[in-house]
Amino acid sequence: MRFRDTLKTSLTGLKTNKMQSALTILGIVISIAAIIMIMSIGAGAQDLILQEISGFGSDIIVIRPGKEPKGPSDIGDTLFSDSLTKKDIEALKKKSNVPELEHIVPGVLVPGSVSYEGETYRPTIFGYDAEFIGSALNIYPEEGQYFTEQDIEMNAKVVVIGSKVKEELFGSAEALGEYIKIKGKNFKVVAILPQKGQVSFFNVDEVVLLPYTTAQSQLLGIDYFQEVLVIATSPEAVEKTVRDIELTLREMHNITDPEDDDFYVLTMEGTVQQIKNILQSLTILLSSVVAIALVVGGIGVMNIMLVSVTERTHEIGLRKAVGATNQDILLQFLLESVSLTVIGGAVGIIIGGSLSMIVTIVLQKFFALNWIFTIPLISIILGLSVAAAVGVVFGLYPARKASQKSPIEALRFE
Amino acid sequence: MRPIIEVKNVKKTYFNDEVETHALRGVSFDVKQGEFVAIMGPSGSGKSTLLHILGFLDHPTKGKYRLDGKSIDQFDEPELAWVRNQKIGFVFQMFNLLNRTTVIDNVKLPLAYAGIKNGEQDELAKIALEKVGLSHRLDHTPSQLSGGEQQRVAIARALINEPSVIFADEPTGNLDTKSGNQIMDIFSRLHDEGHTIVLITHEPYIARFAQRIINIKDGLIASNKTNHKPIKKPISRR
Known part of the structure; x- marks a missing residue:
């Protein structure tokens, strides 16, 4: 048939x-x-x-200390690893080591809460370069100005706060120029961020930014970093820059076998x-x-x-x-x-x-x-x-x- | 000329739960090209078993059966289907039409299995239905037809591949006398046109339309006689 x-x-x-x-x-x-x-x-x-x-930028490279987490138990390694230090940053900044590095920003995370006249709030506290974060995420203060390169060098006790943090601590009162307490120390509010909600991996409204140098010396008492952001000159240069970073850091840490790396590098592409x-x-x-x-x-x-x-x-x-x-x-x-x-x-x-x-x-x-x-x-x-x-x-x-x-x-x- | 059907000492035994049933106990006869033969016998006489063997639907347990010089043993399954398709036309007591399929599609069925193109199928089916006087019923379904009409569709289906033999198994068994007569008229006419017909019946009156009547009893041939005066009515074409 x-x-x-x-x-x-x-x-x-x-x-x-x-x-x-x-x-x-x-x-x-x-x-x-x-x-x-x-x-x-x-x-x-x-x-x-x-x-x-990809809104966050495909030219961003993230360096973290410790071994790349393969499971939940490895994450502790990263948070408490002290392998990324100021010396590493200096080495990476050298053009001879990483020629296509445009910008480098180290960062630390401060556990804890902030308070103002009896009001307490538990935001996410980052020690970072606020100007950089602002330009990377395209967010600019609603009031005031970001702290500057100079503030970072001088360990200035200044903070930039998110809108939710402002509301929780100050209500409708003026916050700019006031002092808030973190771990018992006073920090001057220099800028307030606009209401943005969730952007990329964190909530802008619930964030407190302060110079990473200040966070290290005044709050944490450490000299290492939990995260280092590197911007390459172009998205195309990311791959080569990653290799340059790895080679430089291995030399700094006297590592010959990549298996023994005490840091790992993430790119947006990897995250994607x-x-x-x-x-x-x-x-x-x-x-x-x-x-x-x-x-x-x-x-x-x-x-x-x-x-x-x-x-x-x-x-x-x-x-x-x-x-x-x-x-x-x-x-x-x-x-x-x-x-x-x-x-x-x-x-x-x-x-x-x-x-x-x-x-x-x-x-x-x-x-x-x-x-x-x-x-x-x-x-x-x-x-x-x-x-x-x-x-x-x-x-x-x-x-x-x-x-x-x-x-x-x-x-x-x- | 060699007979179209040669049956030599054919036996058929069924084995059911270790009980042997001898349906056919040594049957021999021939049918020549163009003959109209009736096989008569009461129910249980073995005539249906014989028809299955003649129609290449079943194997004899013993003996020789040749259709057109060919034995069932020399074909494998697909070849056997081909032989049934090309050499044999069946007409059953229960008509066995596909109830949800139109008259013309029922008639076309053997052509479809022959692998003939659709357009050609339609043409041939219309001619065959014309022969049985049903060309006005092409797109009806069998359930919309009377029993006599249904049997005429079945005859058209049996004719369509121009088979060597038409086997009819109690074709009037489910019909009233008038429709039965109509069907028998058609068989007589087909015989006149040169078709070979083997008819199975238990009614003596129906058998008398044939040229020769073979009587079967208890799996054996009781008589095999020429019918000198087959019933021939002036054929009322519709």
């Missing part, structure tokens, strides 16, 4: 049992719709996060890759949960196909009597189950796509997120081929059973 005729026969078989067919593929429809949604929303989230990150990996594993994990649903759907298809084969025993006998080969019958029933699941897959893709679209609209309208609607082509291809595969796998046994029926038995069957 010509393939076209077989296909027509199979589709006619499905059409005559519309309700049954529709119920049978419901499981497939739901599973495929779920896969499409997971992949679509996953891709949307990835886009969103990558947008946010990490986030992609996390989202991808999440997508795979969720998809495998859906795969279970798909198997259940497949069993439903198999069940209904077995019923159909028994119901149509007579038809099978007749077809064999007029010249159908076993293969013709096998193909007819296999095509029936595959058509069933592929139609289910297609409907699932449409439903999944529509739901993702609704989610997108809700996120855009009500959460003002810059969320982009995407249905990855791969998810459509994957959805359809998985559906087809389910049809083949779960249709094969019933189809084989049909094809093996003896024509006389089949004709006799009432």
Whole structure:
């Protein structure tokens, strides 16, 4: 029999049992719709996060002390490692060592709270270069001025505070020029940041910035850094600069084997890759949960196909009597189950796509997120081929059973 | 000329739960090209078993059966399907039409399995339906037709591949006398046109349309006689 005729026969078989067919593929429809949604929303989230990150700048390189954390237990190493010191910074600043270094900013994190006249608040306290942070994130004070290079050199006791910090400590009163206390020491408020909310990795509103030199000498009593930011002259120079930094620091720390590094270098590209990996594993994990649903759907298809084969025993006998080969019958029933699941897959893709679209609209309208609607082509291809595969796998046994029926038995069957 | 059907000492034994049933116990006869033969016998006489063997649907346990000089043993499964498709036309008591499929698609079924192109299928099916007087019913489904009409569709289907033999298994068994007569008229006409027909029935009246009547009893041939005066009615073309 010509393939076209077989296909027509199979589709006619499905059409005559519309309700049954529709119920049978419901499981497939739901599973495929779920896969499409997971992949679509996953891709949307990835886009969103990558947008946010790349806003931060692709020419930024981060150096951290200690070993690169491979698991949660390694993070302590980084926080308490003292391998990055002022001497390292001086070495990195030399053009002969790292020629394409545009700017270098060390930083420390100060645990603790701030207070003003009895009001206490627990913000994130960074010892950094405020001017640099401002220009990197494109944030400028609402009131006052950032502390300067000179303030950093002189260990000036000045702070820049976020809007939430200001509100918690001062309410509506004037804050600029007042002194707040950190660990019992007074710091002069020189600037207040505008309300920005979450930007990149921290909440601008809940931050307190002070010169890193001040944080080291006055608050922490340490001479090392927890993080060093390096800006390369251009995004293209990042790769070479990373290598220069590694070579310089190894020389400074007398390290010959890269395995023994007591620091690690992160680039935005690396971070982007990490986030992609996390989202991808999440997508795979969720998809495998859906795969279970798909198997259940497949069993439903198999069940209904077995019923159909028994119901149509007579038809099978007749077809064999007029010249159908076993293969013709096998193909007819296999095509029936595959058509069933592929139609289910297609409907699932449409439903999944529509739901993702609704989610997108809700996120855009009500959460003002810059969320982009995407249905990855791969998810459509994957959805359809998985559906087809389910049809083949779960249709094969019933189809084989049909094809093996003896024509006389089949004709006799009432 | 070699007979189109040669049956020599054919035996068929069924084994069910270690109980042997001897359906055919040594049957021999020939059917020549263009003959109209009726095989008669009460139910349980083995005539259906014989028809299955003649139609290449079943293997004889012992003995030789040749259709057009070919034995069932020399074909594998797909070849056997091909032989059934090309050499044999079946007409069944229960019509065995596909109920949800249109009349024309039912008739086209053997052509589809022969791998003939769709356009050609339509043409041939229309000609075959014309022969049984149903060319006005192409797009009806079997359930919209009377029993007699359904059987005529089945005959058109049996004719369409121009088979060497038409096997009819109690073709009037489910019909009233009038429709039964119509069906028998069609068989008579097909015989006049040169078709070879083997008809199975338990009704003596129906058997008398044939040229020769073979009686089967308990798996053996009881008689094999020429019918000198087959029933021939002036054929009312519709």
